Amino acid sequence: MNLLRLNFRGLGNPDAVGALRNLIRREAPAIVFLCETKLSGVEFRKIRGCIVEYDGVEVDNVGRSGGLACLWRKGIQCVLRSASVHHMDFSVSIGELSWILISFYGSPGIAERHLSWQLLRELAAQDNDPWVCIGDYNEVLFSTEMKGGDRAHWQMNNFRDAVDGCGLRDVAYERYMFTYDNGQADGANGQSRIDRAMANEEEGRRKLFRFEQIWVGESGCEEAIRRSWDVGDGDLFSANDSCARELKKWKRVSIGKILRDISVKRKKLKRLNEGPRDAHSVKERKKLVAEIANLLRQEEIFWKQRSRNMWLKEGDQNTKFFHRKASQRRERNHIANIVDGEGRVWVGREDVSRVAVNYFAGIFSSGQPPISKTFSMV
Structure with missing residues (x-):
């Protein structure tokens, strides 16, 4: 399962909307979090109406700033448990797998940032279920997560205390370390890792080959x-x-x-x-x-x-086509039922597993099976 989280700093122009559709079409994420949309709920729902393969919910902007939103692929159960201008808290279920997923937006103001860490602790204390927190925290954990600029040690210490108190650990990341760039040149340039995904349970998985x-x-x-x-x-x-x-x-x-x-x-x-x-x-x-x-x-x-x-249609940015015909399905595959060699249909995890095991056991004990037969059964 893959998640996509974006800070658009305004989603009110056609280029930004086109970029969002393009990313969704390319990455086919199961869930998309959007930060700083700077849109009201009515404005965002117009955009959401064009992305027909996804359901969603939004938090209104405040003045000319803020605005959060979440989109999830139809078929995934996402239940909004709580929300504010700084977070969205969901219970997510896909088949037998369920966990808590939080999109977090740390206060951009230093003076108010302690309130963000208080909110993070309150969210962590709600229950003992596995949870993932993905967001723009507007803070770094260590000075090594910065290139250029300076930061007071007490700011980083407060963030580390909150993360440790919540029992969160970084989810492994790839590619470039820094997630923010101020766009300036030479000595005025500043970069930092203020965006990250954290979880209260570390799980490592081998990267698998997937058919597109x-x-x-x-x-x-x-x-x-x-x-x-x-x-x-x-x-x-x-x-x-x-x-x-x-x-x-x-x-x-x-x-x-x-x-x-x-x-x-x-x-x-x-x-x-x-x-x-x-x-x-x-x-x-x-x-x-x-x-x-x-x-x-x-x-x-x-x-x-x-x-x-x-x-x-030209204005559809091919979202429908790619999600129906060409999108990578990232969630776990699920077999709802299976037909055995005698034409009987079996449902339920145990029966499906038994029929599958018996079928492949027969293959391994009977030499090379005809490829057409194998494809028809799979």
Whole structure:
């Protein structure tokens, strides 16, 4: 399951709305948190109405600032337990999995920040369920989480005390460490890690290969799958590994120039983000961001042309198409029922598991199964 949290600093212009739709279409998140929308509930619901695959709820802006919102994919149970201008507290359930998920927005004012930590402690004290807190805390835990600028030690100490008191630990992150950049050049540049995800239970998972639905129907995809099964020698696990390798190889050579250009430019942007902020690098960074945005628009047009779905309207930003036809489904797969070899339908976790185990046990004991039969059963 993947979550997306964004600080838009205003979601009232078409470019920002287009960027939101593009991110949702690309990442296919299960849940999206939005911060500083600067929109009223009525204004945000107009935007939400265009993202038809998601339900949602919002907290109004206050004057010209604030505004929180949450979107979740239909089929996920998200129950809002409490909300304020600084947080949204949800009970989330997907199948048998349930936990508490909180979007947090720390006070931007130093004088009021102690109230944010008090709120964090109150949220932690509500119950003993597993919980994840993802947000913009407007504070760092250590001075090493800053590049440029200065911060009083007592500010960081107060944040650390609140985090430790709540029993929270950082969720592992990838890519660039700093989440905020003031956009200035040279000595005036400041970067910090004020956004983070924390949880009261640390869980590590091996990154798995996942089949992308957008590959279905693409030239070469089926051939790559068949090649991998032809060399499987009847071993389901080795055939599965071979299939993953073949699909990765096929994806690298067939995904298209646009996606490769996006990847190259994002790597250049990453190097610029990690380097010094002189006038040249700031100018180059702005240029790269504009080029990446243009490539993303080209990619969107590309998929619209390939979709051949007449109901896909120009103003829809292809959200519907990608969430129905091409979105990666990130939540755990669930088998509601299964048909056994005699045509009987079984439901329930124990019966489904038993039928599946018996079927694959038969495969392993009877030599190489016909691929068509295996596909039809799966």
